[in-house]
Amino acid sequence: MTETGPLATAYRFRVTFTLPGSGASDPAAPSRLGSGGFQECTGLDIEMExxxxxxxxxxxxxxQRVGRMKVARLVLKRGMVLGGQGTVLPELWTWIAEVTGGVRPVRRYDGLIQLLGADRRPVAAWAFRRALPAKVVGPQLHARTGEVAIEELHLAHEGLRMVTP
Known part of the structure; x- marks a missing residue:
């Protein structure tokens, strides 16, 4: 993904989705869901019982004894997932349709959330594992602006850690 176009001007978080093992379980499945730009990201919470x-x-x-770790759902707000050509990818909606439609095995994605600085370079990053779409609030389409964005994407996942950007 380049640093030009809609992701370079409006969004502060870049999210990249990849299949665990990059498609080893199903060669027909896309190994990458794409990269997205979002204006807000919440749920970078870890709680230890x-x-x-x-x-x-x-x-x-x-x-005091160590117990299980609990992670919150990631919530990405006001953004979109784009492909290499800078166009909106249908793969995100296909993934959601497959999960809600009962397609098995359920495809899960690992991901990387990068906080972008003023110069559009990553200043912090978090990796998550085996995410599932838990909730999607679709776009509010406006003919005047032509914006096509996801209002909210909630991801249930199995682990979160901070990584070097």
Missing amino acids: VGEYLEGGRNDGVV
Whole structure:
């Protein structure tokens, strides 16, 4: 994806989707869903469950035990997923239709969210694993502006970590 066109001017987050193993499970499936530009990204939350263990004879405190990690759904707002030619890709909507239509095996995507600085270069990045589309709020089409954007894309995923941009 180039740094020109609609993604270079309006969006602060770039999101790239790839299949885990790059299509090893289904050679007919696209290995990349494309890259998207979004104006807002929420859900970069990780919460660790901590269990308390009341140790006998220890009255001055409680032992804290590590539990499971919980991640929030990623919510990408006001954006679009574009292909190499700078056109809106139908693959995102195809993926959503396959998941909601019961196509098996369910295709999941890994992804990378990059926060872009003023010079359009990544300043921070987060990688997520095995995402599924949990909710999509489609575009509000306006003839005056010609904008075609996704209002909200909610992604349920299985892991999040900060990576070098």
